[in-house]
Amino acid sequence: xxxxxxxxxxxxxxxxxxxxxxxxxxxxxxxxxxxxxxxxxxxxxxxxxxxxxxxxxxxxxxxxxxxxxxxxxxxxxxxxxxxxxxxxxxxxxxxxxxxxxxxxxxxxxxxxxxxxxxxxxxxxxxxxxxxxxxxxxxxxxxxxxxxxxxxxxxxxxxxxxxxxxxxxxxxxxxxxxxxxxxxxxxxxxxxxxxxxxxxxxxxxxxxxxxxxxxxxxxxxxxxxxxxxxxxxxxxxxxxxxxxxxxxxxxxxxxxxxxxxxxxxxxxxxxxxxxxxxxxxxxxxxxxxxxxxxxxxxxxxxxxxxxxxxxxxxxxxxxxxxxxxxxxxxxxxx
Amino acid sequence: xxxxxxxxxxxxxxxxxxxxxxxxxxxxxxxxxxxxxxxxxxxxxxxxxxxxxxxxxxxxxxxxxxxxxxxxxxxxxxxxxxxxxxxxxxxxxxxxxxxxxxxxxxxxxxxxxxxxxxxxxxxxxxxxxxxxxxxxxxxxxxxxxxxxxxxxxxxxxxxxxxxxxxxxxxxxxxxxxxxxxxxxxxxxxxxxxxxxxxxxxxxxxxxxxxxxxxxxxxxxxxxxxxxxxxxxxxxxxxxxxxxxxxxxxxxxxxxxxxxxxxxxxxxxxxxxxxxxxxxxxxxxxxxxxxxxxxxxxxxxxxxxxxxxxxxxxxxxxxxxxxxxxxxxxxxxx
Numbered sequence: 001x002x003x004x005x006x007x008x009x010x011x012x013x014x015x016x017x018x019x020x021x022x023x024x025x026x027x028x029x030x031x032x033x034x035x036x037x038x039x040x041x042x043x044x045x046x047x048x049x050x051x052x053x054x055x056x057x058x059x060x061x062x063x064x065x066x067x068x069x070x071x072x073x074x075x076x077x078x079x080x081x082x083x084x085x086x087x088x089x090x091x092x093x094x095x096x097x098x099x100x101x102x103x104x105x106x107x108x109x110x111x112x113x114x115x116x117x118x119x120x121x122x123x124x125x126x127x128x129x130x131x132x133x134x135x136x137x138x139x140x141x142x143x144x145x146x147x148x149x150x151x152x153x154x155x156x157x158x159x160x161x162x163x164x165x166x167x168x169x170x171x172x173x174x175x176x177x178x179x180x181x182x183x184x185x186x187x188x189x190x191x192x193x194x195x196x197x198x199x200x201x202x203x204x205x206x207x208x209x210x211x212x213x214x215x216x217x218x219x220x221x222x223x224x225x226x227x228x229x230x231x232x233x234x235x236x237x238x239x240x241x242x243x244x245x246x247x248x249x250x251x252x253x254x255x256x257x258x259x260x261x262x263x264x265x266x267x268x269x270x271x272x273x274x275x276x277x278x279x280x281x282x283x284x285x286x287x288x289x290x291x292x293x294x295x296x297x298x299x300x301x302x303x304x305x306x307x308x309x310x311x312x313x314x315x316x317x318x319x320x321x322x323x324x325x326x327x328x329x330x331x332x333x
Numbered sequence: 334x335x336x337x338x339x340x341x342x343x344x345x346x347x348x349x350x351x352x353x354x355x356x357x358x359x360x361x362x363x364x365x366x367x368x369x370x371x372x373x374x375x376x377x378x379x380x381x382x383x384x385x386x387x388x389x390x391x392x393x394x395x396x397x398x399x400x401x402x403x404x405x406x407x408x409x410x411x412x413x414x415x416x417x418x419x420x421x422x423x424x425x426x427x428x429x430x431x432x433x434x435x436x437x438x439x440x441x442x443x444x445x446x447x448x449x450x451x452x453x454x455x456x457x458x459x460x461x462x463x464x465x466x467x468x469x470x471x472x473x474x475x476x477x478x479x480x481x482x483x484x485x486x487x488x489x490x491x492x493x494x495x496x497x498x499x500x501x502x503x504x505x506x507x508x509x510x511x512x513x514x515x516x517x518x519x520x521x522x523x524x525x526x527x528x529x530x531x532x533x534x535x536x537x538x539x540x541x542x543x544x545x546x547x548x549x550x551x552x553x554x555x556x557x558x559x560x561x562x563x564x565x566x567x568x569x570x571x572x573x574x575x576x577x578x579x580x581x582x583x584x585x586x587x588x589x590x591x592x593x594x595x596x597x598x599x600x601x602x603x604x605x606x607x608x609x610x611x612x613x614x615x616x617x618x619x620x621x622x623x624x625x626x627x628x629x630x631x632x633x634x635x636x637x638x639x640x641x642x643x644x645x646x647x648x649x650x651x652x653x654x655x656x657x658x659x660x661x662x663x664x665x666x
Contacts, residue, residue, distance in 0.1 A: 043647055050645035267640065274639040274646060279620075281650035285659050286619050287612075306607040307600065312383035313607060314376050317614035325658040326615070326622050 014041075017048045020147050025120070028147045032122050035139045038132075046139055053145035056088075057257045060170030061155045067176040068202045072240035072249075073155045077113055079243075079250045080151050088144035088152040089113075091123045092137050092166050120149060135280060138169045138273075151253070164195055168276070171269060172256045174198045174249070177216070179208035193219060196233055197256050200249060204237035213237060231259055286326075293324045347374075350381045353480050358453070361480045365455050368472045371465075379472050386478035389421075390590045393503030394488045400509040401535045405573035405582075406488045410446055412576075412583045413484050421477035421485040422446075424456045425470050425499050453482060468613060471502045471606075484586070497528055501609070504602060505589045507531045507582070510549070512541035526552060529566055530589050533582060537570035546570060564592055619659075626657045 019027035031049075034042040061076075063069055070091070077087045113119045124136060137154060144152045156166045167173050175196040199220075201213050213235045220233050234252050238245030260266040290299070302319070305311035321327040352360035364382075367375040394409075396402055403424070410420045446452045457469060470487060477485045489499045500506050508529040532553075534546050546568045553566050567585050571578030593599040623632070635652070638644035654660040 047645040047647040051642050054642055270640045271636055274636045277646045278639065278650050281646060282619060282653060283616055285650060285654040286615060289659050290615065303604055303607045306611065307603045309384050309387055312380040313610045313614060314380040317611050317618060320615060321618040326618050
């Protein structure tokens with residue numbers, strides 16, 4: 001586990017890596033900040049940390065605004081602490097900045113955990129592209145994993161494509177709904193059903209909890225024969241505010257982790273995640289190369305030509321691909 | 334307009350292009366099928382067609398399932414026909430295949446337009462990646478634009494990130510809601526508010542239409558000072574099933590198109606779209622180059638090394654970038 005990776009970008013180990021690995025909380029906080037600021041030195045540090053990860057259970061928690069995710073995550077973290085686990089929480093908000101107010105309240109509620117040295121919490125908001133946020137989330141998880149947090153919870157707001165992309169970094173995905181969602185059940189069909197490993201009907205003391213659970217069960221049974229995996233998605237009922245049902249959720253999380261390991265799906269998911277990460281890094285390298293080779297002025301001139309229809313986008317892309325050596329120039333089409 | 338693009342991938346014009354340009358409906362249908370099948374010859378045809386476009390008004394229509402989008406689009410198309418416009422409709426379903434049943438019903442309703450030679454309708458379902466579907470949508474719009482359809486409507490299901498990406502190809506985005514959405518108003522805050530140029534409260538004969546409109550107006554007024562553009566987003570009420578409010582929608586669409594032209598924002602949007610399309614094409618070229626140079630076997634070996642933590646993803650990406658010439662090998666970090 002402590003062997004340096006064979007193809008590391010460098011053989012020197014920065015002191016901050018050593019400190020993080022022995023549990024220095026300030027070193028961890030510093031690395032997370034470097035990731036958030038997209039600092040150039042972050043990459044080398046993360047490359048070193050990668051070799052020391054792979055032990056944490058990474059759990060994604062998503063669902064509509066108002067479903068009580070933050071309270072549930074707080075309760076879950078408390079339960080996992082009782083089971084002597086160290087818990088990392090990454091709270092991600094991919095929505096537009098001006099919804100930030102509502103989120104802040106949730107975060108404050110979560111602060112009751114902040115005094116516990118066995119819990120590390122970090123909020124991340126969208127500052128640029130969705131791809132950038134998903135990458136930063138993955139990297140913060142990498143740092144927490146190397147710092148030996150046993151369970152790392154990625155909590156994300158909403159239930160759209162953005163959240164799907166972010167929770168893709170998780171091994172176990174929990175989707176939180178509330179009773180009486182009505183039309184929302186329709187929305188859940190579109191994309192969320194496929195990624196949920198566990199459903200939680202939170203605020204289950206409200207009327208309609210059993211009906212919502214039954215509707216979900218029906219949707220799942222329609223979908224289950226198309227799912228690649230022989231895991232029967234459980235539907236749990238919780239009242240996060242009182243802690244009711246939270247120990248059962250912790251049990252199901254452990255059961256799903258065991259299932260992933262035993263079925264070989266943990267390796268499949270890891271492979272899928274590694275593929276998409278390496279491709280995202282290659283795309284970053286592509287953008288850097290275009291910027292360095294073509295330059296802003298010529299790039300804008302090309303785009304203007306496409307807009308004015310003096311050039312077409314296919315030819316413009318071909319031309320750049322040849323310039324940066326991506327398409328051999330002898331192979332001009 | 335009829336001058337061939339200066340940097341076209343080839344100077345020969347395929348006969349199908351000529352036929353499409355003079356209004357041959359079968360040639361258009363054939364090109365759309367080539368795009369859908371991702372046929373190699375599609376690219377050359379589309380490159381030629383690009384020079385002949387730029388006149389159509391491209392309208393995106395999105396909103397939750399059950400909001401009545403298809404009925405509204407059908408009514409809008411009928412109204413635009415009355416105004417002597419030729420109308421293209423691209424109905425896109427980015428959700429998972431097993432929700433296809435519900436969508437099919439909508440499409441059948443739309444068939445009442447199918448006998449009209451001034452209307453061209455095509456449905457597209459997700460078969461691969463979201464990026465692939467967004468690219469195919471853009472290309473079908475390009476073909477319809479070259480074939481001189483005056484208004485091209487992109488209708489898409491749902492209100493998540495997938496839909497945002499697809500309607501990005503539009504110049505004017507219409508978001509359809511229904512009275513009494515309740516919590517859905519929350520969901521609208523997250524991403525949709527920013528892309529809406531026109532809101533439609535459809536099924537406005539139901540109770541709560543005025544309240545929904547007032548809630549939207551409030552949300553918009555909160556957001557408006559953050560929006561880059563001085564267009565006051567109108568909130569229209571329609572009953573698509575009876576046609577009520579549809580002429581007003583057609584008027585507002587025309588007004589928005591005029592606004593875009595007069596304010597210079599049409600050029601801005603075109604530039605943004607061209608940039609993102611050229612970047613997507615470059616990314617395609619990158620993937621093709623990786624596949625051709627590295628090969629499936631070595632690629633999988635690299636990914637296995639990353640999963641087993643013998644290598645880190647950053648070094649793996651660097652190694653590939655060097656192999657394909659994206660990073661000069663002398664510049665090894």
